Amino acid sequence: MKTKAIKIGNHLIGGEDFSIIAGPCSIESDEQFYSIAQFVKKQGAHFLRGGVFKLRTHPKSFQGLGWKAFPFAREISNQVGLPLISEVTDPRQIEPMMSLVDAFQVGSRNMFNYALLKELGKTKKPVILKRAFSARVEEWLSASEYLVGEGNADVILCERGIRSFETTTRNTFDLNTIAFLKRHSNFPIVADPSHATGISVLVEPMALAAIAAGADALMVEVHPFPSQALSDSNQALDFDQFKSLMKKARKILYALGRRLSEDEINRPVRAIEDFR
Amino acid sequence: MKTKAIKIGNHLIGGEDFSIIAGPCSIESDEQFYSIAQFVKKQGAHFLRGGVFKLRTHPKSFQGLGWKAFPFAREISNQVGLPLISEVTDPRQIEPMMSLVDAFQVGSRNMFNYALLKELGKTKKPVILKRAFSARVEEWLSASEYLVGEGNADVILCERGIRSFETTTRNTFDLNTIAFLKRHSNFPIVADPSHATGISVLVEPMALAAIAAGADALMVEVHPFPSQALSDSNQALDFDQFKSLMKKARKILYALGRRLSEDEINRPVRAIEDFR
Amino acid sequence: MKTKAIKIGNHLIGGEDFSIIAGPCSIESDEQFYSIAQFVKKQGAHFLRGGVFKLRTHPKSFQGLGWKAFPFAREISNQVGLPLISEVTDPRQIEPMMSLVDAFQVGSRNMFNYALLKELGKTKKPVILKRAFSARVEEWLSASEYLVGEGNADVILCERGIRSFETTTRNTFDLNTIAFLKRHSNFPIVADPSHATGISVLVEPMALAAIAAGADALMVEVHPFPSQALSDSNQALDFDQFKSLMKKARKILYALGRRLSEDEINRPVRAIEDFR
């Protein structure tokens, strides 16, 4: 099916072209966030991700900086020119977050939180709806209807791995479902290989696999010093790894007859047919 | 481990004795709720369940009566003398529900909704925390810490079936986990064979199995005319089935050296040793 | 449905009454097997289990004693008067095993080994068909048709736990399926709480739960010194634990209006109605 293009900030996600969402799991400080934002922008990323309210299994794990992170995160987003995407975890956060983020993210743990979805459905801001790690495709699409039904049709789906008996990797990356949804839904599909694998060296091959399966965007966790990250340190890419991923992503997209969104500099001048 | 006894309304759950929570999936009308409440009380149930805010996969499915159900539900609960338990789905419902219910229920879809749990942790009202159908035991216990950490230690766990590859039954009833938790937690454990099986004729044998595995209470869906129920019609017991279940539950409890809580009328006069 | 009674050696499994299959995971020596056989017989068991060909995940794990175990195992079985059940893992073992065992067991790993099943279908010896830890109910019943289709209708099904995302216990004991099969199949159903839990202290409560769910027999691993067992040492019951289980199993069966098969000594003299 033809994929809808949705405007997040000043940039489109979906449609014909391919986008990159990058940033830290958690925003830890303005220095950290700025250095990442600058770097991923330079490599060609289109959107910034950064967790402010973190949902962690253990209540004593780092829960994110909370509200105090938004003023500087918003400013950095404006300065580097990348729209900001951050997770919302409580319907009462929506109103104050409206001016702070360019798109809401609903995490895997909240996909079934219909009270939150209904409230987000009343806004006009795009929502990246991550699949619950236990949701069947039809349940995921039904969850999207809680948004659409309230009036917000700017839904972007994000596959981030499901739970199976296999525990060697953090999750099982269900790329079948990406290929399936490209034929049965017109929502843009984001693939998150960071959470789907949980192992940084697997992020690059699985990001490329997600592109080949038909995803419209990648969401990737990047950190200058992954081992020091306050959350998800095993799965974040360092700067060199992210640079390598961007280079290979362009090649795979090119082979598929696609390209990075508004990526004029890197756009191949010859058509794909030239070297068939 | 010794199981904590927690007061819900005027009655204890946990501790030495066994309790029955019964009622409709959804409260549909005052007549429906009153007839069920009266019947289950007469059969020896200790608590009333009744859904007012229903979380349904499809937004167009019946979503419960909402706020208008509480005045009559509260009155019926008082009249028949059974404490009322109902599901909370949004942190903003907590304050107005405080005087309307005797215990909050957190449904399977919201076990990972930590914003809701933290807010419930600030109250002094017992919380029945259903296991997410995809939660590992340690994640379930960690979720309980969101309640306890905020000051509310009156947590009751409820196993209601997990998701596996087997789809013959609605869920896979994980009684292993009940047996495991009786040795590693002191929270009372409720077993919900209605959701765990999804098939009414399986509710009785699986309720008895849950008792044998060590559960402290059953939560059972009862409806006078299950086929006409607005939700979960396949799994509700009719009155005859509930009566049969209560009779057999007493026998199994007796065989295990346990009994229904404050069930003086039905208490066997001879000790278990008498007929060994 | 009415459950078929199948003769294994001189004793029936299925039908109205309840049976106990007990023995070591692996037969380790004649002393070990004899001491277990004697003990479980005295406690009221009806059949002996004992692994001779063990299927182990790692090829360097203990693989069972192999053929040399059969002469003494057969003799011990005859001497204590309990029919012998042992696992067959290769179609070429069937012919020589015909005179050595009273029933074949097909393990979980071989439920989908249709070449083995077809060959067993040509014999007249009962087959205990364990469910693959990944088999849906319909696949399990279809596997049984490979036996029946070849002419051997003496099939006994054994639920021994399935694989899910939950890894706290070795497997997830799918008692729902036992309750379901009692309504949709007339094969006797054995429950194996040893493999289904993998933790010896959980075997007793889950054995009782399986009885309550409707099983026709238990298969339990017993070892005089579980910690020294060459396989499955975490899940074997010691003699005291087995004795305790037998005592409680009798009580639960009694509460359900059932009894241990041909258990004249322990049969309650008063009918269940006497103390209703």
Added chain:
Amino acid sequence: MKTKAIKIGNHLIGGEDFSIIAGPCSIESDEQFYSIAQFVKKQGAHFLRGGVFKLRTHPKSFQGLGWKAFPFAREISNQVGLPLISEVTDPRQIEPMMSLVDAFQVGSRNMFNYALLKELGKTKKPVILKRAFSARVEEWLSASEYLVGEGNADVILCERGIRSFETTTRNTFDLNTIAFLKRHSNFPIVADPSHATGISVLVEPMALAAIAAGADALMVEVHPFPSQALSDSNQALDFDQFKSLMKKARKILYALGRRLSEDEINRPVRAIEDFR
């Protein structure tokens, strides 16, 4: 890790280059097999697959042509010049199949059939060991040790989808595990998108995804008229679909700096750097 190159017939699988294994699910007739063999050869495939002994869930489903298929299958394989790979399901088939096939395939249902694996380990013929749809990575690698331990180190692993709660697609294609194994094993890895998706239109995107994830070969079911196939009709590619897949597979491989094995005709003359 550096991937081992293994000789199947006159051709290598693994090593640096990429291979294609194609053919019908079941060999149905000499005409059918010959037309497929010719076609896939012309498109650049390297190996022929063709089921002769089919393991089907229901004993009344088509079970393959059996022995009578081998004479013509062997002849067709020789004639078109593609080595023949076929499934073995019983240790007693190994000896007579030695001269008939160039590699044995062990299907998903038999990965845990260690008696079969041990016997194959005594031969010198390569074995394609499909992952059981329920096997953890470590169990799969342990199964390979049953082959290697007996003396046969020519093991090729094949990921063909695992079982999860998601049933929209036939299986969940675990490409994470391919990326993981490329870093932890030196066996060649085959990806089977036909069984992993069960839906023919998903085979192409998922085949490309598997290449991007790092697979060394594809195994694809091809049939001139899929809707008339005697088995797996939903997932077989027709000739046009296979042609399209081969074209795109070449492009993706090229983008990754790889190429089809001994694919001189189609080898790009310009290096990848030329059009960066």
